[in-house]
Amino acid sequence: xxxxxxxxxxxxxxxxxxxxxxxxxxxxxxxxxxxxxxxxxxxxxxxxxxxxxxxxxxxxxxxxxxxxxxxxxxxxxxxxxxxxxxxxxxxxxxxxxxxxxxxxxxxxxxxxxxxxxxxxxxxxxxxxxxxxxxxxxxxxxxxxxxxxxxxxxxxxxxxxxxxxxxxxxxxxxxxxxxxxxxxxxxxxxxxxxxxxxxxxxxxxxxxxxxxxxxxxxxxxxxxxxxxxxxxxxxxxxxxxxxxxxxxxxxxxxxxxxxxxxxxxxxxxxxxxxxxxxxxxxx
DNA sequence: AATTGTTCCAACCGCCCTATA
DNA sequence: TTATAGGGCGGTTGGAACAAT
Numbered sequence: 001x002x003x004x005x006x007x008x009x010x011x012x013x014x015x016x017x018x019x020x021x022x023x024x025x026x027x028x029x030x031x032x033x034x035x036x037x038x039x040x041x042x043x044x045x046x047x048x049x050x051x052x053x054x055x056x057x058x059x060x061x062x063x064x065x066x067x068x069x070x071x072x073x074x075x076x077x078x079x080x081x082x083x084x085x086x087x088x089x090x091x092x093x094x095x096x097x098x099x100x101x102x103x104x105x106x107x108x109x110x111x112x113x114x115x116x117x118x119x120x121x122x123x124x125x126x127x128x129x130x131x132x133x134x135x136x137x138x139x140x141x142x143x144x145x146x147x148x149x150x151x152x153x154x155x156x157x158x159x160x161x162x163x164x165x166x167x168x169x170x171x172x173x174x175x176x177x178x179x180x181x182x183x184x185x186x187x188x189x190x191x192x193x194x195x196x197x198x199x200x201x202x203x204x205x206x207x208x209x210x211x212x213x214x215x216x217x218x219x220x221x222x223x224x225x226x227x228x229x230x231x232x233x234x235x236x237x238x239x240x241x242x243x244x245x246x247x248x249x250x251x252x253x254x255x256x257x258x259x260x261x262x263x264x265x266x267x268x269x270x271x272x273x274x275x276x277x278x279x280x281x282x
Numbered sequence: 283a284a285t286t287g288t289t290c291c292a293a294c295c296g297c298c299c300t301a302t303a
Numbered sequence: 304t305t306a307t308a309g310g311g312c313g314g315t316t317g318g319a320a321c322a323a324t
Contacts, residue, residue, distance in 0.1 A: 016292075016318090038309070054310075055293065087313065105313075106291050 013047045017056055021046060025053060025061055042150060059102045070107055078104055083126040093153030 028044035031123075034057070037050035046053060074096055081092045087108075089101035096104065113123040120129050127135075 014294080036309080051310080059297080080287075090312070101312075102292080109289055109314090 012049050012052075017060075018088060021048070022056070025057055029057055029061070030063075034206045064098055065100065070099075070111075074099070075107075075112065078108060079116070079126075082108065082112075182205065 024044045024046055026038070032043070034054075036039060037054045039049055040046075040053050041048050048056075067156070077095060081095060085091060087105070089105045089108075093099050093104045095103040116123045116126075121127065122129055122132055125132060138256060
């Protein structure tokens with residue numbers, strides 16, 4: 001059966017929203033709920049496409065949204081999370097009550113990128129420019145320990161993975177950003193309240209792996225994350241075997257636990273790894 | 283006061299994944 | 304299994320507001 005077209009844009013209004021249109025969305029959304037966005041504009045008496053209505057609602061009109069400026073604490077959280085998982089704005093916004101992914105993305109693009117650059121920090125790698133230059137000078141001389149390896153050298157690289165350092169080399173204060181050399185702190189010293197960051201780190205690693213793995217043309221890729229669970233240290237080794245862009249074909253892999261010393265099968269349904277999967281691996 | 287340059291953010295675009303028929 | 308719609312997401316843009324000249 002063929003469904004009606006979702007976004008027939010011909011003759012539909014675009015651009016900035018008027019107060020009258022906002023009032024219609026609010027009145028209908030609060031009274032009847034959202035339901036199907038495609039059907040929403042007609043029910044609410046709007047000549048916009050459903051996608052446009054959804055955007056207006058989620059980014060501006062829905063209840064409990066904050067419209068005031070970002071606080072220093074929110075700034076710091078955004079930078080830390082971006083350093084951990086990159087531009088996964090919906091996940092970052094989930095940690096900031098009342099903020100939307102669009103808010104966070106805009107704030108990053110207009111303020112925080114410049115602020116980091118002004119501090120001499122690269123907003124992509126979150127490393128000082130000086131360190132990037134130094135690393136660049138060492139290309140070819142250092143192994144990519146802990147990120148990529150052959151199966152035959154497992155023991156040596158397990159050791160490297162345990163010593164893996166966190167990615168963010170600085171912290172932010174209420175007065176601005178300040179460097180505290182926290183990159184020298186081993187992952188095991190991160191307080192227990194930082195657990196969500198470990199989970200996010202896992203998302204980043206697995207996502208990077210899934211983006212770069214090609215079974216046909218390159219050897220299997222192995223990626224590490226370290227995690228604590230019930231006072232036992234586990235080294236989780238995610239072994240990705242399949243490029244995930246193939247629709248409906250799960251990403252196959254395995255995790256290795258230092259506690260059990262066994263590989264366990266791991267199936268990742270798609271590249272956009274959800275938090276629940278990473279919690280399962282812990 | 284007029285012009286030009288810059289900043290900011292709401293909204294759009296296009297791609298992707300999932301659900302459904 | 305395939306085709307299609309719905310919805311989520313990251314990147315980008317248009318234009319209003321503000322600042323500088």
